Structures are given as structure tokens and as C-alpha cells.
Amino acid sequence: MGTRQYVIRKIVQAVITLVAILVFNFFLFRVWSPGDPVTFLTRGQGAQISLEERAELISEYGLDKPVFGQFVEYMEDTATGKLGASSFYQGEAVTSIFWRFLPPTLLLVGISTAISMVVGIWMGIRSGWRRGSSFDRFSMFFSLILYSMPEFWLGMLLLLLFSTALGWFPVGGRVSTSVSSMGTLEYITDVAEHLFLPVLTLALGYLGEFYLLMRSSLLDVLGEDYITTARAKGLLERNVLNRHAVRNALLPTVTLIALSFGYVIGGAITVEVVFSYQGLGLLTYTAIVSKDYWLLQGLFLFFSVAVIGFNLVSDLVYAYLDPRVREA
Amino acid sequence: MRKRRQRVAASIGLGIVLGLIVQSAAVGQDESPSPADEKVSFTVGMTNDAITFNPMFMIETPEYSTADLMYETYLGWEQEDFDTKAHLATDWEQSEDGLTWTFNVRDDVTWHDGEPLTAGDIAYTFNWILDQKVGNFIDYLPYTDEITAPNDTTLEWKTTIPTSAPVYPPYIYIMPEHVLSQYDKKSDFKKWKGFPDPIGSGPFRLVEWRRGDFWRLEANPDYWGGAPKIDEFVFRIFQNEDAMIEALKQGEIDFADGVSANLFDSIVDEPNITANVGNPTSFAQMSFNQCTNEVDYCKDTGFTHHPATTDPAFRQAVEYAIDRDVLVDRVLLGYAEPGYTVIPSPKWHAAPESPITYDPEEANRILDEAGYADTDNDGIRETPDGEPMEMRFVVRTEAPETVDAGEFIVEWLRDIGVSLKTEAVNDSKLGDIWYANDYDLYIWGWGVEPDPNFQLSTYTTSQCGIWSDTCYSNQEYDQLFKDQQKAASLEERESIVEQMQQILYQDRPELVLWYDNYLQAYRSDMWTGFVKQPTEGGSILFQYGYYSLLQLQPASAAGVSDADGGGGGVSPVLWIAIAAIVIVVVGVVVTRRRAADEEG
Numbered sequence: 069m070g071t072r073q074y075v076i077r078k079i080v081q082a083v084i085t086l087v088a089i090l091v092f093n094f095f096l097f098r099v100w101s102p103g104d105p106v107t108f109l110t111r112g113q114g115a116q117i118s119l120e121e122r123a124e125l126i127s128e129y130g131l132d133k134p135v136f137g138q139f140v141e142y143m144e145d146t147a148t149g150k151l152g153a154s155s156f157y158q159g160e161a162v163t164s165i166f167w168r169f170l171p172p173t174l175l176l177v178g179i180s181t182a183i184s185m186v187v188g189i190w191m192g193i194r195s196g197w198r199r200g201s202s203f204d205r206f207s208m209f210f211s212l213i214l215y216s217m218p219e220f221w222l223g224m225l226l227l228l229l230f231s232t233a234l235g236w237f238p239v240g241g242r243v244s245t246s247v248s249s250m251g252t253l254e255y256i257t258d259v260a261e262h263l264f265l266p267v268l269t270l271a272l273g274y275l276g277e278f279y280l281l282m283r284s285s286l287l288d289v290l291g292e293d294y295i296t297t298a299r300a301k302g303l304l305e306r307n308v309l310n311r312h313a314v315r316n317a318l319l320p321t322v323t324l325i326a327l328s329f330g331y332v333i334g335g336a337i338t339v340e341v342v343f344s345y346q347g348l349g350l351l352t353y354t355a356i357v358s359k360d361y362w363l364l365q366g367l368f369l370f371f372s373v374a375v376i377g378f379n380l381v382s383d384l385v386y387a388y389l390d391p392r393v394r395e396a
Numbered sequence: 397m398r399k400r401r402q403r404v405a406a407s408i409g410l411g412i413v414l415g416l417i418v419q420s421a422a423v424g425q426d427e428s429p430s431p432a433d434e435k436v437s438f439t440v441g442m443t444n445d446a447i448t449f450n451p452m453f454m455i456e457t458p459e460y461s462t463a464d465l466m467y468e469t470y471l472g473w474e475q476e477d478f479d480t481k482a483h484l485a486t487d488w489e490q491s492e493d494g495l496t497w498t499f500n501v502r503d504d505v506t507w508h509d510g511e512p513l514t515a516g517d518i519a520y521t522f523n524w525i526l527d528q529k530v531g532n533f534i535d536y537l538p539y540t541d542e543i544t545a546p547n548d549t550t551l552e553w554k555t556t557i558p559t560s561a562p563v564y565p566p567y568i569y570i571m572p573e574h575v576l577s578q579y580d581k582k583s584d585f586k587k588w589k590g591f592p593d594p595i596g597s598g599p600f601r602l603v604e605w606r607r608g609d610f611w612r613l614e615a616n617p618d619y620w621g622g623a624p625k626i627d628e629f630v631f632r633i634f635q636n637e638d639a640m641i642e643a644l645k646q647g648e649i650d651f652a653d654g655v656s657a658n659l660f661d662s663i664v665d666e667p668n669i670t671a672n673v674g675n676p677t678s679f680a681q682m683s684f685n686q687c688t689n690e691v692d693y694c695k696d697t698g699f700t701h702h703p704a705t706t707d708p709a710f711r712q713a714v715e716y717a718i719d720r721d722v723l724v725d726r727v728l729l730g731y732a733e734p735g736y737t738v739i740p741s742p743k744w745h746a747a748p749e750s751p752i753t754y755d756p757e758e759a760n761r762i763l764d765e766a767g768y769a770d771t772d773n774d775g776i777r778e779t780p781d782g783e784p785m786e787m788r789f790v791v792r793t794e795a796p797e798t799v800d801a802g803e804f805i806v807e808w809l810r811d812i813g814v815s816l817k818t819e820a821v822n823d824s825k826l827g828d829i830w831y832a833n834d835y836d837l838y839i840w841g842w843g844v845e846p847d848p849n850f851q852l853s854t855y856t857t858s859q860c861g862i863w864s865d866t867c868y869s870n871q872e873y874d875q876l877f878k879d880q881q882k883a884a885s886l887e888e889r890e891s892i893v894e895q896m897q898q899i900l901y902q903d904r905p906e907l908v909l910w911y912d913n914y915l916q917a918y919r920s921d922m923w924t925g926f927v928k929q930p931t932e933g934g935s936i937l938f939q940y941g942y943y944s945l946l947q948l949q950p951a952s953a954a955g956v957s958d959a960d961g962g963g964g965g966v967s968p969v970l971w972i973a974i975a976a977i978v979i980v981v982v983g984v985v986v987t988r989r990r991a992a993d994e995e996g
Binding site for chain 1: 633634645
């Protein structure tokens with residue numbers, strides 16, 4: 069018993085959360101927010117927008133319907149994947165905007181998270197295993213500094229060092245302006261050059277979290293009786309660490325990994341600004357500033373789906389790794 | 397056994413990676429072409445992204461800067477002084493009764509797709525704007541009765557009253573009839589974002605648009621005014637101005653436009669950069685809420701403000717309390733001029749007859765006389781009705797200089813017993829506050845075109861809720877605005893425009909604080925050929941016309957110096973990749989050996 073029920077329960081929970089978020093989104097963006105997007109749109113149009121044209125725009129965006137009617141329409145549209153058109157991008161579909169901004173964000177935040185995860189966990193294991201060693205003290209010091217440093221500040225320091233002083237990397241952007249005349253390899257190198265500094269910034273920024281969690285959870289585990297037992301059995305220290313300690317200590321980290329990937333698509337707005345790297349973080353900022361309800365609503369939906377989805381994955385993986393969870 | 401296989405696999409993988417790196421480095425060198433067939437590409441940094449390049453529906457500055465390179469106007473602006481000059485139309489005359497303007501149109505102009513440009517295209521564009529009520533352009537076509545093209549080289553513009561408006565000249569991009577006629581509705585045309593396949597008649601054409609990163613225009617070698625001396629014009633987007641200036645220092649971009657004062661100050665002394673301080677084309681103003689129930693829009697939509705903002709004596713006292721010279725020196729580091737009237741462009745600018753300068757004692761005297769006394773001795777005056785002189789004051793986070801200036805102004809007004817509560821907001825929020833007329837004072841600014849018509853229109857009563865800063869309403873002013881549109885001669889119009897500026901200065905619905913210099917910078921080691929417009933202290937690019945644009949060329953080509961960008965060599969990414977691989981390999985070898993030792 070247990071496993072199937074556990075899985076079903078988790079999936080149902082995720083779906084309920086998602087629906088609650090949908091309802092909340094609707095009220096947040098349509099009912100409670102001040103100012104209307106038509107005002108914002110017409111201002112840019114200048115002097116000659118007539119009252120009729122204004123009314124036409126309002127009805128085009130469905131803002132003249134009663135709130136309940138708007139809500140029903142919103143739920144129908146969401147269910148059928150129609151997320152509406154952005155007002156800021158002058159009528160472009162929200163989904164197409166999202167797909168345009170997603171790849172650069174996945175590339176930037178995905179790679180950074182992966183690097184910081186691998187390096188952070190490795191450092192955490194070494195540090196916890198040799199607690200009090202000079203490596204431990206140094207990496208603790210180093211991680212705490214990085215962990216508490218704002219990412220945009222770190223980014224600017226790296227930019228000053230590597231771009232301004234040394235001139236090794238471009239100041240910002242995703243590709244060079246000569247990209248259309250490049251061969252494949254040149255193109256890859258070019259993208260890598262532009263990615264290097266923002267990825268380094270984010271990887272360093274995220275590192276501390278993984279490191280600190282892995283280290284403390286390994287320390288907890290090392291105090292357990294079964295470690296003493298393993299040692300008493302005369303196992304090699306390496307095997308005690310890898311087979312007995314690390315496997316158990318990794319459990320909390322699995323949750324963190326899944327959650328981090330859930331936030332990956334949210335982008336990294338401060339780093340995106342510093343390196344002029346346009347991803348979903350900046351898009352969200354633009355949508356907020358320009359009161360682009362449809363775009364914001366769509367983005368919040370995507371972000372919610374990602375976070376809920378990865379939460380679900382983490383629950384399931386956790387259950388797979390640790391039978392105690394599903395039996396409980 | 398298992399281990400050995402791993403190691404073999406690892407070394408094969410390593411070999412492949414190294415091979416790729418060496419190959420790509422080699423490819424990089426092989427393909428670096430000889431200077432002769434390399435494209436001459438000029439890159440400009442921008443801090444605003446573009447949303448559409450559809451010439452009828454643009455909003456942002458970089459969009460207009462781009463359209464200026466692709467689409468042309470039928471009349472142009474002189475380089476020396478912005479006077480009206482021939483462009484697509486070569487000469488023109490007004491009929492005896494003043495109701496018909498006749499233009500001769502060039503016959504040697506072709507669209508980018510090879511079709512000839514005719515007077516019919518111009519007439520069609522103007523009529524389309526009138527029919528579809530295109531907000532961006534319709535104000536340029538006032539009092540129009542009929543615009544027709546009797547033949548390919550003649551344009552006739554009939555007006556309902558005698559007016560010189562057709563030669564002011566209208567800043568309207570001419571589009572091909574064979575493109576525009578495909579669209580019956582404004583909303584259908586708006587869906588086209590001006591890309592791909594834009595068809596204009598200008599010296600450049602948009603060929604690539606990587607949204608969020610850059611867009612690239614290629615030169616039109618057949619341009620009737622002569623082919624540009626560069627092959628490509630590239631706009632590159634930065635999300636912050638500091639990065640843009642760093643890129644200029646690194647030579648990643650060639651030109652930075654509209655630089656803010658403090659960053660400009662940091663590059664003035666850079667060796668390979670020329671920094672140009674251009675005449676002001678914009679101003680910053682402090683607006684006082686002028687809404688009253690007399691103005692329909694205010695009455696209908698409601699408004700909230702302190703009673704004193706509509707009292708002329710109070711506004712005059714505030715002007716006496718403000719030291720414009722200090723704002724220019726301390727906030728704008730000298731890259732501005734104290735401003736008083738709303739038209740900075742030299743041709744139409746009217747200096748105030750009796751400018752008010754800093755004199756806090758006079759400010760206090762005026763407030764005393766107007767009945768604002770500090771009745772409860774808390775340092776803050778009260779209105780005659782007993783309401784404390786405490787006001788809301790909004791400044792812009794997107795323009796840090798307004799925040800700094802705000803701090804000075806708060807101090808100065810405290811000296812005359814007026815308390816300001818400052819709120820710093822983004823422009824979107826300020827737009828809401830302004831639109832709802834729920835404020836006492838705010839600082840914002842305007843970029844002003846060479847022709848004063850649009851700027852002056854924003855102070856007319858009917859603009860409340862549209863462009864009016866303060867919902868200012870003055871019937872005499874409204875009448876003068878119409879009069880200047882109708883003015884039959886330039887002299888007549890000049891005198892009316894001057895009168896309007898004086899009225900605004902004396903009524904002071906808003907205080908113009910300063911005129912911002914137009915700050916631009918470029919790599920002088922790489923580029924030459926810039927021409928100023930106007931000749932005296934003008935801007936060096938993004939002008940009204942193609943003066944610098946068609947002269948711009950690499951400094952080496954003009955024989956100034958042989959500046960090499962120095963881009964060669966192996967990319968640092970490759971070095972880092974090689975280093976990373978070496979570290980990993982060494983690490984793997986060491987751990988394996990240690991593992992082998994332990995197990996063995």
C-alpha cells in the first residue's frame with residue numbers, strides 16, 4: 069500500500085493549488101489593481117484618440133463586461149491555452165512572447181543553478197567530512213560572503229574586473245551584433261562569451277545555499293549511530309562517506325534542487341539588468357511597469373506551474389529515495 | 397577493468413573537445429577577412445528597447461531614431477538653423493487666395509523595392525492618416541480640405557483657411573501607396589511591427605531584428621541623396637546606462653546617445669572618445685496642479701490638490717525661492733542651462749521679459765502679502781483659511797536628476813514656510829497620478845521638436861487629460877494657439893509664438909527649471925565625418941535630416957589614423973575552457989591514483 073495513494077494525493081494537491089492560484093491571479097490583476105491598461109495604451113497614442121476609439125479598445129480587451137463574466141471568460145481561455153494578447157507588445161500573443169524569452173533564461177539560470185549545485189554540494193561534502201580543516205574554514209568564509217552579497221553588486225564587480233579592466237568579455241548582451249554572418253562554432257563561442265560573466269555571477273551567488281545545506285546536513289548525519297556502526301565494521305573511510313553518510317545527507321538537498329529549478333524560469337532580474345541580458349525576469353518587470361495585465365497574468369501562471377510542478381517532482385523523488393516518507 | 401574503460405572514454409571525450417577548440421580557434425583566424433571586404437559597421441548604444449517599427453504607431457525614441465534612417469519626410473530641415481528646405485518636394489508655392497499649396501516632387505526617388513516614389517504616395521500617406529485619425533501624425537495636417545496628386549510630380553494641398561502649416565514642415569514618414577492601400581483599418585495595419593520587409597525610401601533599411609539585443613540596418617546604395625559611406629548601422633540595447641558607457645570605452649559600441657550628465661562627465665577626458673555638448677532640445681519643469689471645475693475634464697473625472705497651487709501669488713513666490721543656477725551646477729554638473737520659457741530651440745525661443753531670479757526674501761514678502769501667515773508658529777505657513785502649507789511633491793526615479801533637484805527644492809521651500817512631502821515614483825506611476833490629477837506638484841520634462849506647434853498645443857484647454865501637464869486653461873492662450881496655426885507669414889507666427897511663451901511664463905502653471913544639453917559621445921579614434929545641426933552647438937547624430945549620417949566614415953578611411961580594434965587572438969572563453977579541462981583532468985587522474993593506492 070502507500071505508494072500509489074501517496075502519488076495521487078500529491079498530484080491532487082498540486083492541481084488544487086494551481087486552481088487557487090488561477091483564481092487569485094484573476095482578482096489580483098483584474099479586480100484589485102489600480103489604473104487600467106487602456107489608459108496606458110491611449111496615452112502613448114497621443115492626442116487623437118476619440119472616446120469611441122477608447123470604448124472600442126475597452127471592449128476589445130473585454131474590460132466592459134461585469135467582473136463575473138470576465139472571470140468565466142478568463143477561466144475558459146486559460147483552460148484552452150489562450151492567454152490573451154499583450155498590450156505593451158501591441159497585440160502580440162502572450163504565449164509567443166513567453167517562448168521568445170524562455171530560452172535565454174533557461175540557458176542563463178539553468179546553467180548557473182547546475183554549476184552551483186554540483187560545486188556547492190561537492191564543497192559541502194568535503195567541508196562537512198573534514199570539519200574544522202583549513203578547507204572547511206576557508207569555504208565557509210567564502211560561501212557566507214557570497215551568500216550575503218547582492219547579486220547585482222557581485223555582477224558589477226565581475227564586470228569591472230573582467231570587462232572594463234581586463235577586456236576579456238563583452239560588457240553585456242546575449243550575442244554580438246555580427247551574429248548573422250557567423251559559422252556554427254563561432255556562434256557557440258560568441259554565446260558562451262556573453263554567458264560567461266552572468267553565469268559566473270549567478271553560480272557564485274547560488275553556491276552558498278547548496279554548500280551550507282549540504283554541509284550542515286552531512287554534519288547531522290555523521291553524528292548518527294549507523295555511521296559509528298559502519299566505521300566499527302571496519303569500512304574504508306571513503307565508503308563510509310560515500311555509501312552511508314552522503315546518501316542520507318543528500319535528502320534535504322534534493323528538495324532544494326527541485327525548488328531551485330522551479331524558480332529557474334523566473335529569471336534573475338538584477339543580473340539581467342547588469343549584463344543587459346533580456347530574459348523572463350526583465351520581461352516581468354516590464355509587464356508590471358506597463359500594467360500589461362494579460363502578460364503578467366500569463367507569466368504568473370507559467371511561474372506557478374513551474375514551481376508547483378517541480379515541487380511535485382521533489383515530493384515524488386523524495387518518496388522514491390526515502391521509503392519512510394510514503395509510508396507515513 | 398571497468399575503470400580503465402572509463403578512463404579511455406574520458407580521454408576520447410577530452411580529445412574531441414580539444415580538437416573542437418583548436419578547430420574553432422583556427423576557423424576564427426581563417427575566416428577573419430581582409431579589411432577590403434569587411435563590412436563597415438557603425439554601432440550605437442541605446443537604453444530603451446523597441447516594440448514596433450511600424451512608422452505610424454511608434455512610441456519610443458529608438459524607434460523614431462530607426463525610422464528616421466528608413467523613411468523620409470516630404471520637406472526637410474536645414475543643417476545650419478532648422479529652416480524648412482526641399483527634400484522629396486523640391487519647391488512649392490502658395491496660391492493668391494492662400495488656400496492652396498502646390499509642391500513639385502522629385503522624379504528620381506525609388507522605394508526600397510524598386511518602385512518609383514511619386515506625389516501620389518505622399519498624398520495617399522497624408523489622406524490615410526486623416527482618414528484613420530493616426531494620433532502620432534494627424535496634428536501635422538491642420539485645416540486640411542483636400543490633398544491630391546494631379547500627376548506623379550505634383551502635390552496639391554488645399555486648406556480651409558489661409559495657413560502656412562504645410563511648410564512648417566509636417567514630421568510625417570511617407571509610405572508607399574502600394575503598401576498602405578492593403579490596409580483598410582488602422583488596427584489591421586498596427587499588427588505589422590514594421591518588420592520584416594519594411595519599404596521606405598531612406599538611406600538605410602532594417603534587415604535584422606534580434607529583439608532585446610540589437611537591430612541592424614543595411615545601407616541603400618541607390619539612395620537618391622548619395623550612398624552612405626558605411627555599410628551597416630546597428631542599434632544595440634543596454635539595460636543600464638553604466639554598461640553602455642563601459643561598452644563605449646571598450647569600443648564595443650561606437651556611439652552613445654542621450655548620455656546623462658554624471659556619466660558624460662566621466663568620459664569627457666577619455667582619450668579616444670569625443671564628447672559633444674549639444675544645444676538643449678528638452679527641458680524639465682515643475683508643474684502645479686491647475687485643475688478647477690471650470691475645466692470639463694477636471695470636473696468630470698475629479699481632482700485633488702492643495703488650494704494654493706491655483707493661486708498665482710503662491711506660484712510666483714515659489715519661483716523666487718528657487719535658484720536655477722544651483723540646480724544647473726550641482727545637479728546637472730553644468731550640462732544644462734537655466735530655463736524659463738517652454739520652447740528651447742533657438743529659432744523659436746523667447747527669453748522672458750523680466751526673469752525672476754533667486755530671492756527668498758521677496759518670496760516671503762509675497763506670501764505675507766497674499767495672506768499666508770504662520771499662525772501657529774510651527775515654521776509652516778497656513779492659508780487664509782487655516783490650512784497648513786503642506787504639499788505633495790512627486791519626482792521621478794527614472795530620472796535621478798529630478799530626485800536630486802527635488803531635495804534642493806524641498807529645502808528652499810522650507811525656507812519660505814512651505815513644507816513639501818516628496819514621493820519618488822517610476823514614470824508609469826507618475827502617469828497615473830498625473831492622469832487622475834491627484835497631486836500638488838511634480839517634476840517631469842519634455843523633448844521639444846524644432847517646430848513649436850506641438851509643444852504649444854499641450855498648454856491648450858482641450859489637452860487636459862491628453863497631453864496637458866497641469867490642465868492649465870487660458871482662453872486668450874487657446875485663441876493665440878489657433879492664430880499661430882493660421883498665421884500667413886513667418887514673422888506673424890514668430891510674434892504670436894513669442895507672445896504665447898510670455899503668457900505661459902507670467903501665468904506659470906509650471907516652472908521651467910532647466911534646459912538639458914543634448915549629450916552625445918563617439919569613438920573619435922574610429923570614426924570621423926560628423927556635422928553639427930545646427931552649426932552652432934548642434935547635435936552630431938540623430939538629426940533632422942541626414943547630415944552626419946551620409947558623411948560618417950571610419951577614421952582610417954579618411955586617413956586620420958589607422959585604428960585597429962585589436963579584436964584578434966584566441967577568445968578568452970577558449971583559454972578558460974582549456975584551463976577548466978586541464979584542472980578536471982588533473983583532478984581525475986590524482987583521485988584515481990589515490991583511489992588505486994588505497995584499494996591496492
